[in-house]
Amino acid sequence: MVWVHFVGHLVLLFLMGYYVATNLQWYNYKLSRVVLHHHAPWQHLLFFLLPLFAYIAVRENVWALDILYGIALYLWQRKIDKKLVFTARIKRFFALIALFGLVFDAVFLLKGVPLFSTVLPLAAALLVSNTIEKYLFTLFKKEAKKKLQKIDPIIVAVTASYGKTSIKNFIYQILQEDFKVYKTPRSVNTIAGILKDINESLPSDTEVYVAEAGARERGDIYAIADFLQPHYAVVGKVGEQHIEYFKTLENIILTKLEILKSKRLKKAFIWDGIAIKDRDIFMKFGSNIKNVRESLDGIAWDLELDGKRYHFQAPILGGFNALNITAAILVARELGMPMQKIAERVAKLHSVEHRLQKIEAGGKLIIDDSFNGNLEGMLSSYDLVASYKGRKVIVTPGIVESTEEANRKLAQRIDEVFDLVIITGKLNKDILDSVITKPKILLEDKSRLQEVLAEHTRPGDLILFSNDAPSFM
DSSP, X not given: OHHHHHHHHHHHHHHHHHHHHHHHHHTTTOHHHHHHSOSOTHHHIIIIIHHHHHHHHXXXXXXXXXXXXXXHHHHHHHHOSSOOOOOHHHHHHHHHHHHHHHHXXXXXXXXXXXXXXXXXXXXXXXXXXXXXXXXXXXXXXXXXXXXXXXXXXXEEEEEOSSSHHHHHHHHHHHHTTTSOEEEOOTTOOSHHHHHHHHHHHOOTTOSEEEEEOOOSSTTHHHHHHHHXXXXXXXXXXXXXXXXXXXXSHXXXXXXXXXXXXXXXXXXEEEETTXXXXXXXTEEEESTTEEEEEEXXXXXXXXXXXXXXXXXXXXXXXXXXXXXXXXXXXXXXXXXXOOHHXXXXXXXXXXXXXXXXXXXXXXXXXXXXXXXXXXXXXXXXXXXXXXXXXXXXXXXXXXXXXXXXXXXXXXXXXXXXXXXXXXXXXXXXXXXXXXXXXXXXXXXXXXXXXXXXXXXXXXXXXXXXXXXXXXXXX
8 A cells, every 4th residue: 555655646746746847947947936926826826735735634545636636737738828848858857856756755665754755856856957957058058169169150149128039030131141140049049048059050151140138137148148259239129028027127228238248249239228338339229210101011211320311111010120120230231231232131021920920811911919028019019000990909918027007008008099809818907907998808718719819800800919928927
């Protein structure tokens, strides 16, 4: 009977480890973020503390607990859209749970203790896992540094609160016919992600490497700058994105400016909304953008440089993208491309996936702006679609990792522009619902979204997907 309980307890450890691993993966393996900044902390009570206390209370029926807990986890993971990915790191974590579970339970068994340890093996697995990953990180870093030095590309590092992925992609598109250029994929913007990408994917003939740098705390961008030692840096628009982590706008600005900490920095292009002392290698941009015009066909604007005025137009939605494309223009110009050629490339730019991406389907105009998560950018997209003559539908969770005031401002503008509002997720549901008076649908389970859209929209509608949030938020 003891051995049956022994095996049942190991199963319980794996189930609890599954919950812990999923949360760690969501929050970039930062335990402090899982504990202190989780968007649904009640889940910890339901899926960690409750099973733990239940085991203490009904340890003789551990298999019944395993079955109930397993069913609860199964139903929970079915509803989340960011499921656990069994990477090498996760597999090592489960191997450690098995190892420490066996060791601690064997000791408890030999000592005749009737209640096997549950927290100790999980804590030991986390501790040893972090130690192993730090060691492997050091090895990966050395390997990536060696490869980067061998290739020796021109390195352009891009950061911003809003639009850094767009800037990166625009730089890539403008340069790609004149240089062998490579960019970090998707939204990869952490030091670990950059190291992995260099080791696995950076082509040996790369001439220009464009890397995106993101942050959740002070020092994150410095780690990237210190490793890459970029030749060129772009600091785009900065605002209160992720304010819950940084607490103040000043902390956010100082973190973004860490990108300038490179010994071989030749030029930095900095949004002029940031107050920073002038240096010869700094070039401010933003206020030199004039006459921005936008429509559902694209944008046009004038750019003043060195006493001259240049005209640009691009089939990109959103007037704010004039700033992001301008940053890319300045980088291309610095790398020797003539302005006429740059203007030709800008006129052929294509939208970045999920960032004001225009799609026509079933007679409906769909604008996918699901990766745009800041107040100013979201408001700009509402201004853009406001002139549309047909019915306007918005699908949004509001602003993630921002303030209640910002979400109220967002809701007020939504109420002015849209005819039907579909609010997804629980995070800002109460705020949006209290402000918006237009017909609305509250949809906590996004798995039903396609069904709801099919039922409540019709040909001729404009549907804007405004930001997105994983279901665990």
